[in-house]
Amino acid sequence: MLKKFCFVILLFVFLAINAWSAVDSITVLGVWTGSEADAFKKMISPFEMKNGIKVEFTGTRDLPTILTTRVEAGNPPDVSVLPNPGQMIEFAKNDQLIDLSTFMDMDALKNDYAPTWLDLGSYMGKLHGVFISADLKSLVWYNPKAFSSSGYNVPSTWEELIALSDKMVEDGKSPWAIGMESGAASGWVGTDWIEDIMLRTVKPEVYDMWVSHEISWLDNRVQRAFELFGEIALNEKYVYGGPNAELTINFGDSPDALFTSPPKAFMHRQATFIRSFILDHFPDLIPGEDFDFFPLPPIDPELGTPALGAADMFAMFNDTPEARSFMEYIVSPEAQEIWVAELGKLSANKRVNPASYPDDLTRKAAKVLSEASAFRFDGSDLMPAAVGAGSFWTGILDYIGGTPLKNVLMTIEATALDAYR
Amino acid sequence: MGCVSSNTAYAEISVNSKRKYAFMRTNKLTPWLYILPAVSVLFFFLVYPSLNTIYISFFNHNSEEFIGFKNFLFCFTNQVMQNSFRNNALWVAIFVPACVFLGLIIAVIVDRVKYESTIKSIIFMPMAISFVGAGVIWKFVFAYRPAADAQTGILNALRSFFHYKPLPWLIMKPWINNFCLIMVGVWIWTGFCMVILSANYKGIPREILEAARVDGANEFRIFWKIILPLMKPTIAVVSTTMIINVLKVFDIVYVMTNGNFNTEVIANRMYKEMFLFRNFGRASAIAVILLVLIVPMIVINIQRFREQEIIR
Numbered sequence: 001m002l003k004k005f006c007f008v009i010l011l012f013v014f015l016a017i018n019a020w021s022a023v024d025s026i027t028v029l030g031v032w033t034g035s036e037a038d039a040f041k042k043m044i045s046p047f048e049m050k051n052g053i054k055v056e057f058t059g060t061r062d063l064p065t066i067l068t069t070r071v072e073a074g075n076p077p078d079v080s081v082l083p084n085p086g087q088m089i090e091f092a093k094n095d096q097l098i099d100l101s102t103f104m105d106m107d108a109l110k111n112d113y114a115p116t117w118l119d120l121g122s123y124m125g126k127l128h129g130v131f132i133s134a135d136l137k138s139l140v141w142y143n144p145k146a147f148s149s150s151g152y153n154v155p156s157t158w159e160e161l162i163a164l165s166d167k168m169v170e171d172g173k174s175p176w177a178i179g180m181e182s183g184a185a186s187g188w189v190g191t192d193w194i195e196d197i198m199l200r201t202v203k204p205e206v207y208d209m210w211v212s213h214e215i216s217w218l219d220n221r222v223q224r225a226f227e228l229f230g231e232i233a234l235n236e237k238y239v240y241g242g243p244n245a246e247l248t249i250n251f252g253d254s255p256d257a258l259f260t261s262p263p264k265a266f267m268h269r270q271a272t273f274i275r276s277f278i279l280d281h282f283p284d285l286i287p288g289e290d291f292d293f294f295p296l297p298p299i300d301p302e303l304g305t306p307a308l309g310a311a312d313m314f315a316m317f318n319d320t321p322e323a324r325s326f327m328e329y330i331v332s333p334e335a336q337e338i339w340v341a342e343l344g345k346l347s348a349n350k351r352v353n354p355a356s357y358p359d360d361l362t363r364k365a366a367k368v369l370s371e372a373s374a375f376r377f378d379g380s381d382l383m384p385a386a387v388g389a390g391s392f393w394t395g396i397l398d399y400i401g402g403t404p405l406k407n408v409l410m411t412i413e414a415t416a417l418d419a420y421r
Numbered sequence: 422m423g424c425v426s427s428n429t430a431y432a433e434i435s436v437n438s439k440r441k442y443a444f445m446r447t448n449k450l451t452p453w454l455y456i457l458p459a460v461s462v463l464f465f466f467l468v469y470p471s472l473n474t475i476y477i478s479f480f481n482h483n484s485e486e487f488i489g490f491k492n493f494l495f496c497f498t499n500q501v502m503q504n505s506f507r508n509n510a511l512w513v514a515i516f517v518p519a520c521v522f523l524g525l526i527i528a529v530i531v532d533r534v535k536y537e538s539t540i541k542s543i544i545f546m547p548m549a550i551s552f553v554g555a556g557v558i559w560k561f562v563f564a565y566r567p568a569a570d571a572q573t574g575i576l577n578a579l580r581s582f583f584h585y586k587p588l589p590w591l592i593m594k595p596w597i598n599n600f601c602l603i604m605v606g607v608w609i610w611t612g613f614c615m616v617i618l619s620a621n622y623k624g625i626p627r628e629i630l631e632a633a634r635v636d637g638a639n640e641f642r643i644f645w646k647i648i649l650p651l652m653k654p655t656i657a658v659v660s661t662t663m664i665i666n667v668l669k670v671f672d673i674v675y676v677m678t679n680g681n682f683n684t685e686v687i688a689n690r691m692y693k694e695m696f697l698f699r700n701f702g703r704a705s706a707i708a709v710i711l712l713v714l715i716v717p718m719i720v721i722n723i724q725r726f727r728e729q730e731i732i733r
Contacts, residue, residue, distance in 0.1 A: 065696070184679040241567030244589040247682075248565040264569070386698040397681050401592065411500070419698070421482070 025054035026322045029067060029077040033059040039342035046338075047329045053322045071096055076317035079326055082129055085120050086382040088315055092123040098316040099126040103324050109331065112349045116375045121313065130331050133345040134311040136369050137271040137378065138196050139293040141255060141278070146263045158200070158299040162231070165238055168266055174240035176232060177265035179254025180247055180397060187393030189251050190233065190400065191380040192308065193269060197225040199306040200299035204374040211379040213387075213420045217413040218406075226405055228299065233400055240265040243400045252277045259285065269296060271309070272365050275344065287361040295368050304373030310381065311348060386419035387412065471712065478705035492706035502707075505685045511599055512606070512667045512686065519607045521660050524614025528622050529648065531615075541619065545612035552609065556676030559605045563590040563677075595683040602684055605673050610666065614659050621655040622648065654729050661722040665715050687711055 032040050037059045044055045060066050064083050070076050071091065082088050091097045104127070109118065113131070121129035140161075147154070150171065155161040165175040180189050198207050202221050209215045210222060236242040240257050241249070255274055257265040259282050268274070278291055285291055298305045314330060316323050329335050336347045337356040344358050346366045357363045369375070380388035391412045399408045477484045478492055496502045527544060531537050547555060564574030568586055572578040577587035590601045625648060633643050649656075671688035678684045680693075687707060695704035 184675065186679060186681055241570075244565065244592065245567045247592045248589045264567075384698070386700070389697055390693065394681055401594070401682065 024052055024322060025056055026078040026320065026326055028055055028057045028326070029063065029070075029080040030057060030059050031061060031063045031081055031083075033061065036343060039339060042342060043335050043338045044326075044329075047326065047335070051322075051325055051329075053325065055326065071317065078318040078320060078323040079314060079316050082313045082315050084310075084381045085129065085313065085377060088121070088129045088313065089123050091315065092126070092128050096317060097128040098319045098323075099128065100130065100316060100327060101127040104130075104328060104331070112331070112333070112351050114348075114350065114370075114375075117311075117348050120311075120377065129313045129315045130327065131311045131313050131348040132330050132336055133339055133343075134309050134348055134369060135272050136346060136365050137192050137308040137310070138199075138296045138306070138372075139270065139272065139365065139368070140296050141258065141268045141270060141274060141291060141293045142266055143258045143263055143290065144292045145290065146258070146266060150266075152266070154294045155297050156294075157297050157301070161297050165232070165267075169237045173263075174238070174257075174265045175267055176239045177254045177257040177268045178233060178239050178246045179249035179251045180400065181250045185389070185393065186247075187396040188380065189270070190229070190396030191388075191392050192271070192378065193229045193233070194225050194396070195376070195379045196269070196296050196308045197228050197299065198222070198379070199308055199374065199376055200296070200303055201225055201228070203303065204306065204376055207376055207379065211382050213383075213416050217409045217416060223405065223409060226399065226409070230399065230405065243402070246400055247397060253281075256281055258291070272344070272346065272362070275361065287359050288364075292361065293365070305368075305371075306374040306376065307369050307372030308376055308378060309369070310378050312345070383416075384419040384421075387416045390419075391415040474705045474708050474712075477701055478709045480702045482700040482702055484701050488702065492702045493710070495703060496706050496710055501680075501685055502690060504683055505680075505687045505690050508599060508684060508686050509668060509670070512603055512670055513664055515600070515603050516606050516610075516667045516670075517660055517663045519603075520610045520614045520663050521618075521656060523607065523611045524618050524659070525652070525656065527611070527615045528619035529644065532619070532622060541612075541615065544615055547609045548612045550609070552672035553676050555605060555609050556673045559601075559608075559673075560591070560677050563601055565589040565591075591678055591684075592682045598678065598682055598684050602673055602677055605677070606667070606670060609673075610663065614663065617659055618652065618655060621652050625651050654725055658722060658725050658729075661718045661725070665718050665722075668711060668715055668718075 030037075030040060037057070040057060040059070044057070047053070048055055058077070063081060064087065067076075067080055067082075067087075076096070082091075088097070100121075106127070109127075109130075117131050118127065121127055121131060142154070146152075150168075150173075152164060152168070155164050168175040178189065180186055182188060195207075198210060198221075201224060202210075206215065206221065210219075215221070232238050233246060234243060239246055251270070252274075255268045255270065255278055257263065258268055259278070275287060275291075278285060279287070282290075295305050295307075314327065316327055331349065333347075333349050333351040333353070336349050336352050339345065340347045340352065340362075341356045341358055344362045346362070346369050347356075350370075354363050354366065357366060380392050382388065383392065391414075395408045395412045398411070399405060479487060479489060481488050527540075531540050534540060550558070561573070562575050563577075564572070565577055565587055566572050566574075568581075572581050572587055574587075574590075576590065580587055588597075591598050629647060629651075630643060633647055638646070669688050670686055671692065674680055674684055674686050674689050675692065680686065680689045688711065691704050691707040691711065694700045694707060
């Protein structure tokens with residue numbers, strides 16, 4: 001009897017807590033799991049404490065699917081991470097997003113964020129998305145000690161980069177370490193290369209046109225980007241192990257070649273996140289001393305050194321006071337300082353104190369990002385999946401595997417004609 | 422006590438039912454009432470989705486616009502799709518005979534060995550591993566590193582031990598990589614074929630075999646003239662089951678190559694169209710084609726099964 005009584009009491013308490021907590025809580029959907037989710041929780045815990053609002057966070061790698069399903073079912077989360085600006089535009093077109101400028105302090109935002117970020121988050125003059133952090137992709141990683149012992153200098157132009165590669169070949173060494181394998185996503189490494197080269201050979205506006213398929217894949221400018229990539233990637237002497245290794249080695253394992261003794265390769269183009277892979281494989285290496293990066297050099301000097309990247313973007317689906325204060329909190333430098341310190345991501349907010357970055361290497365990346373002549377989102381993420389996560393990826397693999405460029409581009413163009421709708 | 426009370430209850434019901442439920446025994450609807458739960462489950466989870474899939478295969482990517490046979494036209498004209506059909510045919514042509522043949526040989530040979538159950542367990546073991554797991558394991562077996570490096574994959578380690586150059590197995594299109602994938606499938610499924618065929622083999626009356634031996638037939642003759650004809654119905658069932666299996670092959674390809682380098686198969690393509698490219702129409706059309714390919718096999722299987730029942 002007593003047991004039963006206790007149980008009923010407990011049940012009531014439980015229900016009461018539930019009912020009470022339901023009053024001041026918001027649901028947030030994001031991509032982060034594991035340590036990244038922990039970092040996110042750390043970032044929002046001051047917000048929870050201060051406002052007494054409970055943040056119910058769900059992290060899933062399958063964000064696009066889950067988010068679209070929930071939105072279509074009329075049950076969206078209050079606030080969600082969006083996979084990319086393209087998705088934001090899709091939602092905005094259907095009037096599914098809240099216009100953030102209705103309640104946010106726009107002057108403060110304009111003060112804190114570079115215009116690029118606000119433009120990327122706006123559609124038809126309304127602000128729909130805000131960015132909390134970014135990953136920079138246009139970096140070439142190298143081993144400074146190996147460079148200095150062989151007498152190599154960091155190149156600052158594309159010609160110097162190629163000249164350096166040739167010099168390494170003359171010395172009997174392989175300049176590049178490239179790995180395309182990434183399970184079901186194999187090929188994305190190559191699409192990043194093409195995007196970076198596109199940004200360095202055409203104006204950002206033309207890049208946007210390419211992404212939205214206003215210029216054909218058979219366009220000379222696209223072809224040139226592939227050819228420039230091919231100069232490196234198809235060159236048996238340039239890439240450690242040649243195309244066979246490129247196609248079979250996992251992207252996370254490929255930079256290993258830089259840190260063997262003697263090094264098997266000297267340069268590796270990859271985003272900021274590869275730092276954690278390098279440290280995972282070689283825990284004794286010191287960032288900045290044993291490995292470092294330089295921005296992928298400009299090709300057309302007029303275009304300067306643009307930056308390619310991805311960014312973490314938030315949008316609001318339900319207009320509640322709690323969601324409003326959450327959005328106001330995450331754009332603040334206080335929130336982002338916690339976030340970037342945990343993960344070594346780059347902040348989008350200009351007021352974030354550089355001292356909050358975990359090391360000099362991250363500070364350097366932040367500098368590259370802020371000094372970039374232009375910033376563009378990873379194009380393949382913005383294209384329809386049938387191209388951006390389909391024929392573009394496989395096209396890269398085919399190209400490296402020896403399929404003539406014309407055929408590769410014709411195949412991608414055919415799927416693009418069909419997929420943009 | 423429970424037993425007694427339930428017996429009484431049963432007696433009561435049976436007495437009552439003579440009067441109360443008399444209509445139930447005579448009504449023609451009664452049997453239908455009994456199978457209703459099963460039929461409705463079948464309808465909602467099998468018939469309805471199948472019909473709906475056929476229906477939306479005639480619509481565009483978001484099922485809003487009727488486009489007739491365009492999705493099917495795509496399936497038969499698109500190069501990647503044609504590739505998938507070719508590869509599935511290759512799977513059927515190699516995987517099915519290999520599995521059934523190996524399964525049969527092992528079943529017959531192992532019957533004469535002392536450690537039969539141990540050997541059979543080992544050969545059956547891959548069946549217990551998830552296909553995704555098997556794909557990951559074999560990806561390691563086929564791993565490739567540049568010739569100057571230490572080879573992490575067993576196959577290439579063996580090759581370099583004998584001073585051959587390592588080969589990038591999984592990207593050697595279009596034949597070697599497909600053979601490699603099919604081999605993984607055979608590795609998994611041989612055990613299954615073996616177990617069923619072995620059970621069937623053990624069912625063959627020993628007297629017949631003894632009689633043949635007494636008549637002076639050698640073991641090969643016995644195999645060809647007695648064992649094989651007697652096992653034919655089971656071999657046929659196992660083969661059709663394997664064909665159905667192989668038409669649906671997905672996991673191995675998805676994990677090991679994701680259909681890159683000309684290894685695409687129908688089911689993987691369907692997955693991509695559906696969950697990656699969000700093209701419901703095309704994915705459904707592929708599903709319908711797969712269904713059309715598989716249905717005859719199921720029909721054959723059921724017919725065989727019935728024939729066997731009759732024999733018994």
